[in-house]
Amino acid sequence: MxxxxxxxxxxxxxxxxxxxxxxxxxxxxxxxxxxxxxxxxxxxxxxxxxxxxxxxxxxxxxxxxxxxxxxxxxGDTCNHQHCICKKCGKITDVFQEEISKYALSKLRADNFDAKCVTIIFNGFCRKCSGV
Ligand SMILES: [Zn+2]
Ligand SMILES: [Zn+2]
Missing domain, CATH: 1.10.10.10 (Winged helix-like DNA-binding domain superfamily/Winged helix DNA-binding domain)
Known part of the structure; x- marks a missing residue:
């Protein structure tokens, strides 16, 4: 109980x-x-x-x-990528399906049945890159 x-x-x-x-x-x-x-x-x-x-x-x-x-x-697990600012740590979503599709198709060639791909771009957001 x-x-x-x-x-x-x-x-x-x-x-x-x-x-x-x-x-x-x-x-x-x-x-x-x-x-x-x-x-x-x-x-x-x-x-x-x-x-x-x-x-x-x-x-x-x-x-x-x-x-x-x-x-x-x-909470959104699939088909989008992230940009993370090295300076302020701001994380933004990027929806470039082509990148994920390309990465997945490449992985399948290596005998791995990938269902999802997580890509993180590191760099600087507009606020932090602009002086
Ligand atoms: Zn920033
Ligand atoms: Zn996200």
Whole structure:
């Protein structure tokens, strides 16, 4: 009985986390996700959010990438690329399907059935490159 209650609570937490991630384009860190989700679930802890995010990423339900020693998460898992500014850390989505398609077709030639590709461009955003 107790176990079942825990499971239900975990499911609600996971759903809220997913819902938040799907609703934003900011590629938040675990802490940012926590700050948003805690408004709806006051009892949730940062550790719980962190664990959920890593589980979801391991299952391929969300994207996770490391930048500046911090993990960022993305609810949109496929067919888009990212530009990360080396200076301010701003992460922007790029939708250049051709790049992903090309990368995937190349990988298939190497006997690997890739379903998805994550590409990160490192450089400087307009704000940081302009002097
Ligand atoms: Zn920048
Ligand atoms: Zn993204």
């Amino acid at each position: 107790i176990k079942k209650q825990v499971k239900t609570r975990n499911t609600i937490q996971r759903i809220k986390i997913m819902k938040y991630l799907k609703s934003v384009k900011t590629h938040p860190t675990a802490e940012m996700v926590y700050n948003a989700v805690v408004k709806e679930i006051p009892s949730i802890t940062l550790a719980t959010v962190y664990r959920n995010l890593h589980n979801l990423a391991n299952k391929g339900k969300i994207l996770m990438f490391e930048f500046n020693k911090e993990y960022h998460f993305d």
